[in-house]
Amino acid sequence: MSKTTLSWKGNLKNNFSYMKNTIVNSWNEWDPLKHVIVGRADNCCIPAPEPAVDVKIPPDSVMKGKHGRRTQDSIDKANELLDKFVKTLECRDIRVDRPTPLKFDEKISTPDWKAEHMFGCMPSRDVIITVGKEMLEATMSFRCRWFEYLAYRPLIQQYFMEDPGMKHESAPKPRLTDKDYHKNYLSDKVSIEQRLEWAEKKYFVTTEEEPLFDAADILRFGKDLIVQHGFTTNLKGIDWLKRHFPDHRVHTVNFPGDPYPIHIDATFTPIKPGLILNNPQRKLPKEQRKLFEDNGWEIVYAAQPAHNSPPPLTYYSIWLSMNILVLDPKTVCVEKSEVYQAEQLDKLGMEVLPVDFREAYGFGGSLHCSTTDVYREGKMEDYFPKQ
Ligand code: ABU
Secondary structure (H helix, E strand, O other): OOOOOOOOOOOOOOOOHHHOOOOOEEOEOOOOEEEEEEOEOOOOEEOOOOHHHHOOOOOOOOOOOOOEEOOHHHHHHHHHHHHHHHHHHHOOOOEEEOOOOOOOOOOEEOOOOEEOOOOOEOOHHHOEEEEEOEEEEOOOOOHHHOOHHHHHHHHHHHHHHHOOOOEEEEOOOOOOOHHHEOHHHOOOOOOHHHHHHHHHOOOOOEOOOOOOOOHHHEEEEEOEEEEEOOOOOOHHHHHHHHHHOOOOEEEEEOOOOOOOOOOOOOOEEEEEOOEEEEOOOOOOOHHHHHHHHHOOOEEEEOOOOOOOOOOOOOOOOHHHHHOOEEEEOOEEEEEOOOHHHHHHHHHOOOEEEEEOOHHHHHHOOOOOOOEEEEEEOOOOOEOOOOO
């Protein structure tokens, strides 16, 4: 653990003159990060019951039946941790922008449904993905998250004005009627064993009514996009991505050991060219490993999380330990209490920057979830020439 001390390179007065002109460009998860969006916790709510939310909350969870605006104390604490994370990044000469929170505690509706309130804008990774020079707004699959893209529009419009080469795209907004969700998933009586059996058969809560995807189900490996098929992304969503990115190769992956497959970034975490961490409880099936093995990539099982349970009022699992932010192929931000994950990355030759973030988990995840790349150095490369 010798390298896990925070190294303050520079200070807040660092000037970002080289990044004054916004450039949108990010092709993978590890090239040197120079410009990023970090979410905010303001007005964040625990969503009211709706099909996609209900299926994610285990019947014995303290979150069952709870919804509404999170307490101001918890919002203030999460914002304090987010602000400190921002300073850590700025001290590494990374430009950071922040979204504009909406009144997430207000009711919303479309012609098809009503929701008591929205979610928030802490996990920007779920909503927006940067692929090369394009920033793409995902369809999303929770009703409470339908309007979340609006929190990022001021930034995206600014980038559009400042970078003449930037492309702003928005995937078709889904109807999200009851037809989008399998009814038999929506009972409290569905056991974990049943869920695991369904996951093995690639039968998830979302139907194939219309294309659905969350941006956090997509990993970027240069010319290849790796997309998890699960609760938040269906096969039509992946087909939409294939047609939308004709110059990329889009691959579908599944992780059968995950009874709640939402977002790939606590399951499969690329660190640098040739190295990926895989959640040992959610192993990539043998036939899907071939692409990586044939091209010389090593898949290493991630260290055990340091905690037996997530913090209170958190949707996500203890495997947020793997939800790390790679700053460059030698440097990675890891949540401060996740000492086993930090130790493993240290042994794998990475400089580890510990970031205090656990008390913000409830707002939508950890360090990868709460960020969206705007600019990483580098260009589109082919990491999987043998296919
Ligand atoms: N957003 C990633 C969280 C996935 C998990 O609960 O493990």
